[in-house]
Amino acid sequence: MKEIALAGTTGTIYNTVLSALLHDNRAVEVLVTNPEKVMLDTTNVNVARFRTATKEEIKDELTGYDTVVVAYNTDYTNAANNDFILHTYSRTVNGAIEAEVKRLIIVGAKESEAFFRGELARHGNHIDSTFISTEGDYAKAVVDILEGMAEPA
8 A cells, every 4th residue: 555645735734634644744745736836844744646536537646545644724715725625525525535544634624524524424334434623633633543542533
């Protein structure tokens, strides 16, 4: 299997999760829509373009990963960001299921948890998934789950 894939919208939440994964000595495949904007100086990271236009593209991007962490910034004043999240999330879940990803960890705003759980249920919960609210130490929660210290919700 490949290293952990980290996908989502870049920003504070994404970067905090990435920092925690790197601090834990995890090899991470950073999947972003604009890789040319990511500048990292570490051997534990590979930056790649995350094509999200179709479920098939996402499936191709996620094939071979054991774990995918999806981290996003919800900014209720930023309609474009929220629109992107809502339109790509369903494709990401379907793509992860079809790519046979074993574990999907979603990090997002507490207000979005019902949407994400509902979306997972709509897809039949065919994947080990965890939602982590950005309230509290969400980056540590991701690392704890990966280390088996916390059980998936």
